[in-house]
Amino acid sequence: MEIRSLQRSDYDVLIPQINDWWGGRDMAGMLPKLFFNHFKDTSFIVEEDEEIVGFLIGFLSQDKSDEAYIHFVGVHPDYRKKNIGKILYDNFLNKVKMADRKVIRCITSPVNKTSIAFHQKMGFVIEQGDKTVDGVAVKSNYDGVGNDRVLFKKKIE
Numbered sequence: 001m002e003i004r005s006l007q008r009s010d011y012d013v014l015i016p017q018i019n020d021w022w023g024g025r026d027m028a029g030m031l032p033k034l035f036f037n038h039f040k041d042t043s044f045i046v047e048e049d050e051e052i053v054g055f056l057i058g059f060l061s062q063d064k065s066d067e068a069y070i071h072f073v074g075v076h077p078d079y080r081k082k083n084i085g086k087i088l089y090d091n092f093l094n095k096v097k098m099a100d101r102k103v104i105r106c107i108t109s110p111v112n113k114t115s116i117a118f119h120q121k122m123g124f125v126i127e128q129g130d131k132t133v134d135g136v137a138v139k140s141n142y143d144g145v146g147n148d149r150v151l152f153k154k155k156i157e
Contacts, residue, residue, distance in 0.1 A: 042060060107151050110133040123154050
């Protein structure tokens with residue numbers, strides 16, 4: 001496997017297959033082309049035999065000079081449980097450290113138990129919410145009415 005920085009052309013490869021990676025859920029709308037045009041330096045692709053098997057879209061905050069944000073991460077279903085997510089997060093963490101940022105933030109849906117467990121394993125802490133869902137703190141309506149989210153934070157040593 002090889003890891004590299006995101007390229008503009010990756011958009012045309014990923015978008016047609018992204019919904020399949022999530023079992024048919026409509027996820028492509030969460031990956032507008034602007035990420036491929038403006039955040040290439042802090043976003044990564046994992047390839048095997050020149051096929052994309054994982055990606056991370058992240059950026060350094062424009063408004064909070066000590067923070068970075070992970071917007072979207074995906075791993076092809078056939079390649080899950082092969083440490084691709086960890087490789088992507090480690091690469092982003094290294095980029096964040098080089099930029100002297102002190103905090104990484106990200107979110108997930110409260111129903112995504114796999115994502116919650118992964119983030120906790122990677123050292124992220126769940127931030128306080130205004131309600132609890134299945135024992136997890138959740139911020140209600142974070143992404144609009146009915147779109148509750150689990151908010152994560154990781155402090156960089």
